[in-house]
Amino acid sequence: MFVMSSTVFAVEKETPLVVSVEWLAQHLEDENIVIIDVRKKEAYQKGHIKGAVNMPVMEDFFTKKDLKLPSLSFLTNLFSNAGIDKNTHVIVYDNGQFCWAARAIWVLKLLGHNKGSFLEYSYGKYVQKHLPISTKAPHLVKKEFIPMINNNMIATKLDTLMAIGKDIILDGRTKEMYMGKVSIAKRYGHIPTAKLFSGLNNYKKTEDGHKLKSFDKLKKVYASLPKEKKMILYCQDGADAALDDLIMQRLGFKNTVVYEGGWIEWGNDERLPIENPSVKEKK
Numbered sequence: 001m002f003v004m005s006s007t008v009f010a011v012e013k014e015t016p017l018v019v020s021v022e023w024l025a026q027h028l029e030d031e032n033i034v035i036i037d038v039r040k041k042e043a044y045q046k047g048h049i050k051g052a053v054n055m056p057v058m059e060d061f062f063t064k065k066d067l068k069l070p071s072l073s074f075l076t077n078l079f080s081n082a083g084i085d086k087n088t089h090v091i092v093y094d095n096g097q098f099c100w101a102a103r104a105i106w107v108l109k110l111l112g113h114n115k116g117s118f119l120e121y122s123y124g125k126y127v128q129k130h131l132p133i134s135t136k137a138p139h140l141v142k143k144e145f146i147p148m149i150n151n152n153m154i155a156t157k158l159d160t161l162m163a164i165g166k167d168i169i170l171d172g173r174t175k176e177m178y179m180g181k182v183s184i185a186k187r188y189g190h191i192p193t194a195k196l197f198s199g200l201n202n203y204k205k206t207e208d209g210h211k212l213k214s215f216d217k218l219k220k221v222y223a224s225l226p227k228e229k230k231m232i233l234y235c236q237d238g239a240d241a242a243l244d245d246l247i248m249q250r251l252g253f254k255n256t257v258v259y260e261g262g263w264i265e266w267g268n269d270e271r272l273p274i275e276n277p278s279v280k281e282k283k
Contacts, residue, residue, distance in 0.1 A: 015115040017250045018212055019091055021130045024049075024119060028131070034084050036092045038100045039123065048123070049093070050132040053082045053140065057100040057239075061107055067237040067264055072147060075111060079145035084108075086146065089115045096122035096210035099172075099199050099239035106242035106258070112148030124209025153245075155232045155259040160191065161272065168231040169194040172240035173263065180278035184236060185267025189276030191234065197222070199240030202247055218247055227253050234259040234266070 027033055028051065037048045038057040048054070055061070060078055063070055070078075084090060090108060094100040098118065105116035121127050155163070163169055171194040176182045178196045180189035190196075201221050203212045213221070225231070231253065233241040238260040248256050259266075266272055 015089060016117055017246060018120050019117045020120045021127055024091060025131055030089075032087050033089050033091065034082055035119075036082070036090060036101075036104055037123070038092060038094045038104050043095065043123075045135060047128070047133050047135055049127065050134040051138045052093075053138065055082070055104065057094070057103055061103045062237065067262075068260060069107070069110075072111075072149075075107065076145055076147055079108070079111075079113075081140060081142055083140050083143050084113070084145050085143040086113070087115075088113075088143070089117065091117045091119055093119040093121075093123055093127070096124065096203075096205075097199075098122065098203050098210065098212060099235075099243045102199075102243035102246055103239045105246060106153075106238075109246075110150055110153050111145075112150060113145075118212060120212055121208065122210040126206075126208035126211075129208075153257055155257040157259070157261055157265060157269070157272070159257075160232050160234065160259045160266070163230075163232050164192050164273070168225065168229050170197045170225075170231055170233045170241075170244060171195065172197060172199045172233060172235035172244045174198055174200065177236070177263070178277075180276035183263070183267060185263055187267045187270075187274055187276075188278060189267075189274045190263075191266060192273050192275045194234075194275075197225075197233075197244055199235065199243045202243055215251065219251060222248060222251055222253070225253070228255070230255045230257075232257055232259050234262045237262050237264055 035052040037044050037052040037054050040056050044054040092101040092104045101118055108116045169191055171178050171190050178190050203210050233245050235241040241258045245256050245258050
């Protein structure tokens with residue numbers, strides 16, 4: 001985890017959060033576009049969008065020990081070596097869950113780079129049909145990525161504890177995890193007062209690959225939430241929470257932050273309160 005400092009951000013033209021496969025096909029050779037494939041190296045080597053850079057999400061966007069943010073120097077070198085600078089439009093895709101692509105876009109945004117977009121479809125039949133596919137890694141020209149850290153995007157464990165009963169807390173995990181039936185931490189359940197808003201609700205499954213829902217449909221997903229209230233989002237490790245956060249921000253929610261430690265940290269800390277609905281069900 002790196003230390004964050006305050007930064008003043010310049011106002012710039014908003015980059016679309018989602019780009020279509022057809023749009024990418026027309027802009028594939030644009031000078032200031034970098035495509036990131038966050039799937040595992042083995043999947044990337046079997047076939048990827050031509051020109052895409054492989055950044056396996058679990059290797060490049062999480063620490064191995066506690067699944068938190070890698071060091072600032074590591075991330076700066078990672079993006080610089082991929083040819084990303086302040087003018088680069090970065091397009092990210094994954095294996096279909098979109099949370100892994102979200103993690104990369106969210107990390108870029110955390111470091112002051114607001115030009116990150118999801119590819120509308122995950123890697124699958126539709127992408128393979130409409131875009132050139134390659135098994136070769138691209139030749140990369142290094143650029144200077146200069147981080148400008150936005151410390152307002154992250155909530156700490158203490159922030160989250162203090163928010164119970166005061167602010168809105170959203171759980172981006174699955175219903176089974178929220179209900180305390182499944183857990184990768186020592187304890188089961190969820191943070192007290194947290195509402196379930198699973199990252200799974202942001203996309204739909206198709207035979208051609210998973211596809212992000214339209215913004216009209218996403219508005220309905222989040223319609224019950226007040227846009228003016230402060231909200232802390234969490235999941236297992238920050239990935240699904242990042243997906244919810246990016247979409248909510250684009251829908252007009254301006255006061256959302258991600259508790260990056262997530263259930264892995266909270267569920268393993270015996271000092272912190274939890275609610276476990278599965279225990280109540282047994283009673």
